[in-house]
Amino acid sequence: MDKNALATVVALIDGYKNHVIDLQRELCKRPALDPTSGGIGEEEKAAWLESHLRGLGLAVERYDAPDPRVPSGRRPNLVTYYPSNPSTGPRLWIIAHTDVVPPGDQALWSGDPWTLRIDGDRLIGRGTEDNQGGLSAAVMAVRAFIETGTKPVLPFALAFVADEETGSVYGLRYLIEKHRSLFRKDDLIIIPDSGNPDGTELEIAEKGILWVRFRTLGKQTHGSTPATGINAHKAAAWMIVRMESLYTKFKKRDPLFHPSNSTFEPTKKESNVPNINTIPGEDVIYFDCRVLPAYKLDEVIRAIKAVVKETERKFKVKVEVSFAQKESPAPPTPADSPVAVAITRAVKDLRRKTPKAIGIGGGTVAKYLREAGFPCAVWSTLDERAHRPDEHVRVSHILADAKVFAHIALSWGDAPARKRKK
Numbered sequence: 294m295d296k297n298a299l300a301t302v303v304a305l306i307d308g309y310k311n312h313v314i315d316l317q318r319e320l321c322k323r324p325a326l327d328p329t330s331g332g333i334g335e336e337e338k339a340a341w342l343e344s345h346l347r348g349l350g351l352a353v354e355r356y357d358a359p360d361p362r363v364p365s366g367r368r369p370n371l372v373t374y375y376p377s378n379p380s381t382g383p384r385l386w387i388i389a390h391t392d393v394v395p396p397g398d399q400a401l402w403s404g405d406p407w408t409l410r411i412d413g414d415r416l417i418g419r420g421t422e423d424n425q426g427g428l429s430a431a432v433m434a435v436r437a438f439i440e441t442g443t444k445p446v447l448p449f450a451l452a453f454v455a456d457e458e459t460g461s462v463y464g465l466r467y468l469i470e471k472h473r474s475l476f477r478k479d480d481l482i483i484i485p486d487s488g489n490p491d492g493t494e495l496e497i498a499e500k501g502i503l504w505v506r507f508r509t510l511g512k513q514t515h516g517s518t519p520a521t522g523i524n525a526h527k528a529a530a531w532m533i534v535r536m537e538s539l540y541t542k543f544k545k546r547d548p549l550f551h552p553s554n555s556t557f558e559p560t561k562k563e564s565n566v567p568n569i570n571t572i573p574g575e576d577v578i579y580f581d582c583r584v585l586p587a588y589k590l591d592e593v594i595r596a597i598k599a600v601v602k603e604t605e606r607k608f609k610v611k612v613e614v615s616f617a618q619k620e621s622p623a624p625p626t627p628a629d630s631p632v633a634v635a636i637t638r639a640v641k642d643l644r645r646k647t648p649k650a651i652g653i654g655g656g657t658v659a660k661y662l663r664e665a666g667f668p669c670a671v672w673s674t675l676d677e678r679a680h681r682p683d684e685h686v687r688v689s690h691i692l693a694d695a696k697v698f699a700h701i702a703l704s705w706g707d708a709p710a711r712k713r714k715k
Contacts, residue, residue, distance in 0.1 A: 294446075294700075294703050294704035294707050295703060298441075298443050298703060299699065299700060299703050299704075301441050301443070302434075302437045302438065302441055302443055302696075302699045302703070303643075303696050303699065305437045305440060305441060306433055306434070306437050306692050306695050306696055306699065307692065309433050309436070309437070309692060309695070310688050310692070312433065312436065313416075313429055313433065313688050313691050313692065314409070314411065314416065314688065316345070316425075316429050316432060317409055317416050317418070317421055317425055317429060317686075318409040319341055319345070320338060320341075320342070320391075320420065320425050320428070320429075321407060321408070321409045321418040321419065321420060321421060321425070322407055322408060322409070323337045323338040323341060324338075324393065324407055324419070325337075325338040325339075325391050325392045325393055325420070325455075326392065326393065326394075326395060327392060327456065327458060327459040328360075328362040328363055329459060330394070330395045330459075331395070332363075332395075333363050333364050333365075334360065334363035334364075334365065334367075334368055334392075334455065335368060335369055335391045335392050335455045335456075336363065336364075336365040336367065336368075336369055338391050339355075339369035339371055339391055339453070339455070340369075342371060342391065342453060343355070343369075343371055345432075346371070346373050346432070349432075349435070349436055349439055350439055351373045351374075351375065351435070351439075352373060352374070353371055353372070353373045354371070354372045354373070355369055355370070355371060355372075356369075356370040356371075356372065356467070356468055356471070356472055357369050357370065358370065358455065358456075358462075358463035358464070358467040358471075360463050368455040368456055368463035368464065368467075369391075369455060370452065370453070370454045370455055370464060370465075370467065370468055371391075371451075371452070371453040371454075372450070372451065372452050372453075372475065373450075373451050374448055374449065374450050374451075375435050375438055375439070375445075375448060375449040375451075376444065376448050377444055377445050377446055377447055377448035377449075377702070382447070382479075383447065383477065383479040383480050383481055383631075383705075384447060384448045384449070384450040384477070384480050384481070385445075385447040385448070385449055385450065385480075385481045385483070385698070385701055385702050385705070386450045386451070386452060386476070386480055386481065386482040386483065386669075387427070387430075387431035387434075387449070387450075387451050387452075387483050387485060387698060388451075388452045388453075388454060388465065388482065388483070388484050388658065388669075389424045389425075389427040389428035389431060389451075389452075389453055389454070389484075389485060389486070390424045390428075390453070390454050390455070390456075390457030390458070390464060390465075390486070390658070391424075391428070391453050391454065391455060392455055392456055392457055392458050392459075392464075393419055393420035393423065393458065394419070394423075394458050394680050395419075396419045396682070397682065398682070401682035401683075402682045402683055403417070403683055404417070406418060406419040406684075407419060409421070412685070414687045414688050414689050415685040415686070415687055415688075416685060416686050416687070416688060417683050417684070417685045418684065418685075419684055420684070421684055421685055421686040422675050422676070422678050422679050422684055422685060422686040423486070423679035423680065423684065424457070424485070424486050425686065426485070426673065426675055426686040426690065426691055426694075427484075427485025427486055427673050427694070428453060428485075429686075429691045429695075430485060430673070430691045430692075430694035430695040430698060431449075431451050431485070431695070431698060432451075433691065433692065433695035434449070434695040434696075434698040434699045434702070435449050435451065437695070437699060438699070438702075443703075445699070445702035445703050445705075446702065446703060446704070446705045446706055447481065447701065447702045447705045448702075449698075449702060450480070452465075452468070452475075454468065454658070457486075457657075457658055461658055461661060464658070465658040465661055465662070466658075466661050469661055469662070469665050473665070476662070476665075476667050478666065478667065479631075480667065481631055481632040481635055481701065481705075482632060482662060482667055482668070482669035482670070483632060483636065483669065483670055483671075483672055483698070483701075484657055484658055484659050484662075484669060484670070484671045484672075485671075485672060485673035485694060486657050486658070486671055486673065487653060487655070487657060487671045487672075487673065487675075488671075488672055488673040488674055488675050488677075489674070489675070489677065490674065490675070490676055490677075490690075491644070491646060491674065492640055492644065492646065492648065492672070492673070492674035492690075492693070492694070492697070493640070493646050493647065493648045493649055494648065494649065494651050494672070495633060495636055495637065495648040495649065495650050495651065495670055495671075495672050496651055496652065496653050496657070496659070496670065496671035496672065497549075497625050497626040497627070497628055497630075497633060497650050497651070497652065497670055497671075498549055498550070498586060498622075498625035498626070498651075498652035498653075499622060499623065499652060499653055499654075499655065499656055499657065499659065499660055500550065500555070500583040500584055500585055500586070500622055500652065500653070500654045501583070501584035501585075501586070501588075501590050501620055501621050501622035502581075502582070502583060502584075502618055502619075502620040502656050503580075503581075503582040503583075503584060503590055503593060503594070503616065503618070503619055503620075504579065504580070504581055504582070504616060504617035504618040504619075505579065505580040505582065505597060505614065505615075505616055505617070506577065506578075506579050506614070506615045506616070506617055507529065507532065507577065507578050507579070507580070507601070507612055507613070507614060508575065508576075508577050508612065508613040508615075509525040509526075509528050509529040509532070509575065509576045509577070509578075509604075509610050509611075509612050510525060510574065510575055510610060510611040510612070510613070511523030511524055511525035511528060511572075511573070511574045511575070511576075511608070511609075511610045512574050513566070513571060513572060513573060513574030513575075514571075514572045514574075515570065515571065515572070516569065516570035516571055516572055517570070519572055522572045522574065523574070523608065523609055523610055524572045524573065524608075525565070525573050525574055525575050525576040525610055526565055526572075526573045526576040527608065528576070528604055528607075528608035528610045528612075529576040529578050529604075531604060531607070531608065532578075532600060532601070532604040532612070533559045533578065535600050535603060535604065536557055536559070536580065536597070536600055537557075538596075538600065539555075539557040539582075539593070539596055539597070539600075540554070540555075540557060542596050543555045543557075543584070543585075543588055543592075543593065543596070545585060545587045545588070546585075547585050547586075547587065547652065549625075549650065549651060549652040550585065550651070550652040550653070550654065551651065552654070554585070555582070555583060555584045555585045555588065555593075556581075556582065556583045556654065557580060557582045558580065558581050558582075559578060559579070559580055560579050560580065560581045561578070561579040562576075562577070562578050562579070563576075563577035563578075565577075579617070580597075583654040584622065585622070586622040586623075586624075586625060586652075589621070590619060590621050597614070598614065601614055620656060620660065622660075623659075623660045623661075623663035623664045624663055624664075625652065625663070626659075626663060626668040626669060626670055627668065628650040630668045630670070631668075632668060632669060632670045633650065633670050635701045635704075635705065636648060636670055636672050636697065636701065638700075638704065638707075639697045639700035639701050639704070640697060642700060642704075643693075643696055643697060643700055644693070648672070653671075657671050659671050673690075673694055674690040674693055674694050675687075675690055676690075
């Protein structure tokens with residue numbers, strides 16, 4: 294690694310606070326919401342970002358996924374490259390998403406969610422952390438290379454994708470399906486969409502996700518004569534308790550994850566009857582299940598349906614089962630994979646901290662890459678304020694992550710070279 298080049302790039306990044314604020318302000322004021330959330334998609338935000346990247350001197354490729362639900366008729370995915378010296382070999386991908394979630398109850402915010410507010414080191418606004426923090430860090434790293442004229446060992450490949458918050462059908466999944474040749478098996482791929490405040494969590498695995506909807510059908514009647522009806526709510530309540538058996542049936546633990554076990558929790562409930570003195574003939578509940586990679590989702594579904602059959606027999610009800618989301622766990626990225634090793638080495642060198650490989654219960658676009666055979670790591674430095682009121686990101690975290698990306702691009706090949714000398 295050229296330590297002088299790294300020192301020059303790092304020093305420049307340290308002075309990028311105002312660039313970060315300006316970038317976040319422009320991104321924040323352009324809501325990129327899915328049409329299912331009442332939005333118009335990412336077109337306006339992506340168009341501004343494309344112009345910004347071109348202004349830095351980068352060529353930008355667009356891979357638009359058709360979507361007739363949005364006014365533009367398309368969901369934009371932007372890809373840009375910054376070359377290396379030499380120009381062959383693997384590339385360093387930083388993949389961030391441009392879409393955001395709705396702000397929710399705006400009364401819980403201390404200001405307009407779409408207007409960036411600055412509170413010391415914190416930048417407050419919807420999307421500032423999820424995922425504009427990772428996006429901004431990638432842009433700052435490339436900006437520093439451009440302004441210093443530094444050619445890294447690894448070329449930068451940036452992808453800013455749509456639709457992450459609602460399934461990635463028009464985002465990364467579209468790129469993998471329609472433009473798979475963008476990615477190579479030996480590429481180093483980082484998704485800066487999860488992490489902790491000191492950057493010591495390196496996500497290499499994710500649990501499977503199963504969101505289950507149970508519609509219990511009984512017979513409505515008056516509250517004073519329960520024997521003349523079938524209480525759907527009572528049956529559903531018993532079923533909720535009976536689902537605790539899943540914890541016993543699927544009891545394996547994996548220390549990579551926190552919590553280390555699979556989880557099966559009742560969450561949402563739809564309204565049944567509006568008054569107290571009516572026994573409901575219909576009741577709808579939901580479960581959120583997060584399943585370790587050790588199990589197949591089909592095993593869990595069979596166990597769930599066995600509990601459903603028990604409930605139907607005991608209460609003489611009919612239970613309809615459907616799935617709001619069904620995502621099998623992808624093969625984990627090896628802890629000693631090149632991308633994991635590169636991140637670990639960079640964090641050690643720059644921060645004197647050692648990241649720990651972990652698994653998470655949530656889902657990121659890493660799943661789709663891993664399923665397609667592209668090892669990747671999810672890593673960034675953040676306060677974990679995504680989807681909350683007064684979502685924020687820290688300027689210091691963005692700049693620190695930009696330095697890590699620059700370090701990886703400049704130092705790739707150092708470790709293999711040392712190994713060959715032994």
